Amino acid sequence: MTLVVGFAPDGRGRGVLHLAAMLARSTGDDLVVCAVIPAPWPPSPARVDAEWRAEVEHLANDALDRARERLPEDIPARYLIHHARSAPAGLLEVAEEHEANVLVTGPMGSTTGRLLHTSPVPVAIAPRGFRCPPDARVTRVTAAYAGADDDLVVAAAAVAARVGASLRIASFAVRARPPYTSGVGRTADDAMLADWVREIESAARSTLETVGHLPAAPRALEAVVGHGESWEEALEDVEWHDGDVLVVGSSAAGPLARVFLGSRASKIVRHSPVPAVVVPRGVAVELAEEAAAPA
Amino acid sequence: MASLGEQFLRRKPVGVMAEETGADTEGGELKRTITLFQLSLFGIGATIGTGIFIVLTEAVPIAGPAVVFSFVFAGVVAGLTAICYAELASAVPVSGSSYSYAYATMGEGIAMIVAACLLLEYGVSAAAVAVGWSQYLNELLDNLFGFTIPESISNAPEADGVINLPAIVLIVLCAALLMRGASESAKVNAVMVLIKIGVLVLFIAVGLTGWSSDNLSDFTPFGVNGITSAAGIIFFSYIGLDAVSTAGEEVHNPRRNLPLAIITALIVVTSIYLLVALVAVAAQPLAGFEGQEAGLSAILESVTGSSWPASVLAAGAVISIFSVTLVVIYGQTRILFAMARDGMIPPFFHRLNPRTLTPVPATIVVAVLISLLAGLLPINFLAEMTSIGTLVAFLIVSIGVMVLRRTAPDLPRGFRVPLYPIVPLASIAGCIWIIQDLRAVTIYVFFGWSAVALVWYFFYGRHHSLLGRSSP
Numbered sequence: 098m099t100l101v102v103g104f105a106p107d108g109r110g111r112g113v114l115h116l117a118a119m120l121a122r123s124t125g126d127d128l129v130v131c132a133v134i135p136a137p138w139p140p141s142p143a144r145v146d147a148e149w150r151a152e153v154e155h156l157a158n159d160a161l162d163r164a165r166e167r168l169p170e171d172i173p174a175r176y177l178i179h180h181a182r183s184a185p186a187g188l189l190e191v192a193e194e195h196e197a198n199v200l201v202t203g204p205m206g207s208t209t210g211r212l213l214h215t216s217p218v219p220v221a222i223a224p225r226g227f228r229c230p231p232d233a234r235v236t237r238v239t240a241a242y243a244g245a246d247d248d249l250v251v252a253a254a255a256v257a258a259r260v261g262a263s264l265r266i267a268s269f270a271v272r273a274r275p276p277y278t279s280g281v282g283r284t285a286d287d288a289m290l291a292d293w294v295r296e297i298e299s300a301a302r303s304t305l306e307t308v309g310h311l312p313a314a315p316r317a318l319e320a321v322v323g324h325g326e327s328w329e330e331a332l333e334d335v336e337w338h339d340g341d342v343l344v345v346g347s348s349a350a351g352p353l354a355r356v357f358l359g360s361r362a363s364k365i366v367r368h369s370p371v372p373a374v375v376v377p378r379g380v381a382v383e384l385a386e387e388a389a390a391p392a
Numbered sequence: 393m394a395s396l397g398e399q400f401l402r403r404k405p406v407g408v409m410a411e412e413t414g415a416d417t418e419g420g421e422l423k424r425t426i427t428l429f430q431l432s433l434f435g436i437g438a439t440i441g442t443g444i445f446i447v448l449t450e451a452v453p454i455a456g457p458a459v460v461f462s463f464v465f466a467g468v469v470a471g472l473t474a475i476c477y478a479e480l481a482s483a484v485p486v487s488g489s490s491y492s493y494a495y496a497t498m499g500e501g502i503a504m505i506v507a508a509c510l511l512l513e514y515g516v517s518a519a520a521v522a523v524g525w526s527q528y529l530n531e532l533l534d535n536l537f538g539f540t541i542p543e544s545i546s547n548a549p550e551a552d553g554v555i556n557l558p559a560i561v562l563i564v565l566c567a568a569l570l571m572r573g574a575s576e577s578a579k580v581n582a583v584m585v586l587i588k589i590g591v592l593v594l595f596i597a598v599g600l601t602g603w604s605s606d607n608l609s610d611f612t613p614f615g616v617n618g619i620t621s622a623a624g625i626i627f628f629s630y631i632g633l634d635a636v637s638t639a640g641e642e643v644h645n646p647r648r649n650l651p652l653a654i655i656t657a658l659i660v661v662t663s664i665y666l667l668v669a670l671v672a673v674a675a676q677p678l679a680g681f682e683g684q685e686a687g688l689s690a691i692l693e694s695v696t697g698s699s700w701p702a703s704v705l706a707a708g709a710v711i712s713i714f715s716v717t718l719v720v721i722y723g724q725t726r727i728l729f730a731m732a733r734d735g736m737i738p739p740f741f742h743r744l745n746p747r748t749l750t751p752v753p754a755t756i757v758v759a760v761l762i763s764l765l766a767g768l769l770p771i772n773f774l775a776e777m778t779s780i781g782t783l784v785a786f787l788i789v790s791i792g793v794m795v796l797r798r799t800a801p802d803l804p805r806g807f808r809v810p811l812y813p814i815v816p817l818a819s820i821a822g823c824i825w826i827i828q829d830l831r832a833v834t835i836y837v838f839f840g841w842s843a844v845a846l847v848w849y850f851f852y853g854r855h856h857s858l859l860g861r862s863s864p
Contacts (some may be wrong), residue, residue: 107746135749138575138722145489145510145723148730152742153749182575 098126100221101197103188103208104164106132106157110203112227114167116372117201119340120221121172123235123260128174129195130164132157133187136180154178169231185211192218199374205367213363219376221342222366229339236340238315239265241365244300247307248385249346249376254308254315255388256344263317266305267343268297269331269365270324294322311388328364341371347378399854400501404734408859409486409496426642428649428656435636435657437581441588442716443629443775444665445688445709446524448672450772452681455622456613457673460666462622467662469623469822470630473786474654475809476793476819478637482646482806483796487638489727490785495734497800498792500860501846504853506788507731508845512781512838514724515758517631518563518717519765520774523548525713526558527771531686532706535699550770551683559766566718567759570725573748576715584715589664591708594701595688596667602675602695613678620829625772627779627826629665633657634786646807721762725754735858736849776834780827784838787823790816 102117104110114130121128134157137150161176168174181187185208192200197218202209204225212220238257240250250266257264272290301320308314325331345362366373376384394402426434452459477490484496491510495503526546534540547553576584612618636654643649672688675695684690686706693702729751732741745752765774793809793816809815827835854860 105747106749109746135573135575136577145730146726147487147489147492148733149726149751152729152733152744156744156749182577183573 098124099195099197100124100126100128100199100201101188101192101195102128102130102201103184103203103212104130104132104160105184105203105208106134106153106160110223111167112223112225113201113203114164115227115229115233116221116223118169118172118231119229119233119235119372120199120201120342121174122169122233123262124256126198128168128172129191129197130161130168130174130176131179131188131191132160132177133179133181133184133191136182183211184208185215188212189216192216205363210363213366213375217377217379219374219380221372221374222369223372224369227372233340235260235262235342237263237265237338237342239267239335239341239343239371241343241345241362242266242268242297242301242304242320243361244268244297246346246381247304248378249344249381250304251308251311251388252376252381252384253344254311255313255384257315258311258313262315262340262342263319264308264315265318266301266320267335268294268301268320268322269328270294270297270322271328271331272324272326298322312390313388327368329368332365332368332370337371343369343371343373345373345375346381347375394860396850396854399857399860401499402857402859403497403499404492404495404503404859406484406486406496409484409488409492424642424644426639427644428653431636431639431643431649431653432656432660434639435633435653436660437585438632438635439630439657439661440585440592440632440664441712442521442524443626443631444592444668445528445713446520446771447626447629447775448669449681449684449687450775451622451625452669452673452678454614454625455618456610456678457608457670458612458614458619459622459626459673460669461619462626463662463665463669465619465822466623466626466630466826467658467665469783469819469826470627470633471654471658472815472819472822473783473790474633474637474658475651476790476816477634477786478646478650478654478807479793479805479809480789480796481638483803485806489723489730490634490789491727492730494788494792497796497803498788500736500854500857501849502788502792504736504845504849505842506785507727507736508842509781509785509788510727511724512841513631513778513785514720514727515762516765516774516781517628517778518720518724518762519559519769520628520771520778521713521716521720522559522562522762522766523556523769523771523774525562525710525717526556527686528689528706528709528713529558531689532703532710535693535703535706548768548770555767557767560763562714562717563721563759563763563766566714566721567755569718570722571745571748571750571752571755573750574718575722576718580715584712587708588712591688591705591712592664592668594708595692595705596664596671598692598701599668599671599675599695602691603671604674607674607677610678617829620825621831624779624783624826624830624834625775627783628775630658630661631778631782633661650807651810721755721758724758724762725751728754728758733858735856735861736853738852738856773834776830777837780830780834780838783823783827784842787820787827790819790823 100121117128134153157178179187179191199219199221200216201221203223238253240253254264272286305318321335323331323334325334345365455462480493484493491503491507494506530540544554545557548556672691676691689702689706692705693699728741731737732739741754743753
């Protein structure tokens with residue numbers, strides 16, 4: 098099993114390495130740390146770009162050297178430079194070549210954004226400025242839950258059980274209060290919201306029951322609901338600690354096993370205070386089936 | 393402190409170049425994997441297109457139907473220079489542009505002049521093709537939607553406009569793509585070449601129906617002078633052939649295959665150009681060419697009386713010229729990068745954006761300058777300026793080949809010019825012949841530009857040269 102880590106050739110992105118190390122230590126996977134640089138350009142007239150290409154390669158090598166220094170020594174890792182037309186395309190090529198099960202990237206930006214929409218494998222995203230101690234492990238997996246994504250929760254439970262972490266289901270009740278001028282009062286929606294929360298709580302309980310009967314269940318289970326007027330507030334409303342990882346499913350099913358990130362999922366990823374793993378629907382279903390099968 | 397002469401002639405050691413470009417000098421040889429066929433195709437793809445879309449309008453009024461001879465003449469000179477360039481390139485076992493080769497073989501000052509020629513060639517040809525693009529865009533818009541961009545904002549001041557806005561938009565667009573790190577895959581490049589060849593074949597086939605021998609009755613109205621003058625403008629359509637020269641190290645049996653590939657590419661490209669030119673001058677009376685915009689499209693339209701072949705051609709031109717502009721601006725910024733790395737121009741030009749790894753500051757400067765050229769100068773001037781930059785660069789290369797045979801006879805060369813010294817001498821003579829027939833203003837501007845480059849070298853380059861600073 099392999100985790101492919103995208104490391105920007107500018108040498109920033111320490112958070113990516115911290116996250117990759119934490120995940121690799123928990124799952125026992127190898128790392129492939131990869132710097133993607135622009136591919137040689139066939140139509141370049143008379144190779145005018147030789148000097149520039151050499152410089153770019155040099156920068157990427159420096160970046161990989163820095164990555165090598167920063168990664169804890171107990172993590173087996175390979176380092177490589179990959180030429181591609183764009184960073185996301187390059188990472189996907191490397192992921193396919195090494196049969197990666199997870200792609201690890203930095204905070205939401207153009208590269209991560211594109212990966213979320215195109216990656217056939219789960220993408221782990223280090224939040225901005227993410228740091229963890231050199232011996233950190235994943236201790237709790239939190240599955241973002243909106244009532245109908247049992248597969249995702251079961252998949253998350255299977256992974257949590259494998260790495261010895263506990264499982265938590267988190268739902269997020271985000272409701273912006275209506276403006277004063279709407280004339281219906283600022284609390285008009287509260288009753289509806291309360292209903293939704295009751296429903297989601299009972300759904301979560303039954304999902305947790307399913308998880309409890311899995312052949313390999315995580316060591317502890319709980320369900321929480323975060324409230325807030327924005328996604329940021331709702332995410333902060335539940336408590337987080339070191340070793341937490343948030344798992345988010347793709348919200349759209351499609352014939353292609355790709356991540357099509359709905360607005361809900363992308364907002365959760367953007368505001369998550371802990372590393373988030375976005376799991377394409379196809380992968381979640383596969384993992385859930387595997388987990389449910391008697392060992 | 394080294395004397396000016398020593399500075400001017402100091403050469404960049406090949407070992408340093410190899411180190412910089414990461415080439416392995418020990419086991420030195422690249423795999424010889426390119427066949428004659430592949431290399432010929434490569435040369436055809438790199439050469440064909442663009443120029444032919446715009447040069448007829450400028451060249452036919454100078455030479456008349458005899459413009460077909462101008463194509464042959466320009467093609468022969470281009471072939472001779474390409475063969476000479478191949479020897480120079482093969483003497484330096486790492487890849488680079490003719491600037492890098494000149495630096496390693498002929499010295500810093502000469503390299504500066506070659507660089508000035510290259511910058512002129514790339515900068516001005518990007519502007520020229522962008523102006524051509526704006527003409528074909530207008531033609532396409534007119535045919536499809538009956539709408540044209542007003543003259544005042546789609547023409548240079550000398551051509552009754554104020555500024556050529558579409559050309560500027562194209563350049564800014566290309567620069568923006570390049571700053572983001574866009575590149576063209578081999579597949580896209582192949583498609584572009586097919587589009588170019590496709591529309592030229594379309595032109596030949598459809599244009600033949602308008603053949604009128606009357607138009608050819610006065611075949612050489614302006615004599616030999618007209619033919620050579622037109623060759624100066626036409627030379628522009630052979631730029632790219634030199635790309636073949638740099639493949640010396642990767643081709644099987646370079647001594648045989650390199651010249652053969654250059655000649656094969658040249659014959660194919662020249663044949664297509666000749667047919668296009670012949671069909672054009674037979675289909676349209678001489679007077680029609682002067683000042684004609686989007687020439688090939690316009691001829692098709694008047695021949696067929698319907699607009700669809702013209703629209704197809706214009707669409708092909710709009711797509712393929714876009715890709716050419718992208719490639720040329722890319723080349724321009726990478727040459728500046730190499731020069732800045734050597735300390736010949738300020739380090740500003742080799743600053744890379746840390747995320748995209750592209751030389752963003754250089755791209756912005758280049759885009760602004762090319763936009764000004766494209767927006768404000770007429771196309772015939774731009775085409776001539778491109779040609780003179782290329783011609784002088786290769787004139788220097790051809791002289792350099794002869795000088796090096798004397799000064800460094802033992803330098804290992806992967807490829808030697810056949811029929812020495814006839815080929816380099818013919819190449820030198822051809823270049824000079826074409827240059828002296830260019831318009832006076834072109835030659836003056838070129839000398840002005842070279843003087844600026846030399847003054848720059850005198851006050852900046854020779855003091856900041858990395859080579860000079862590392863060996864005091």
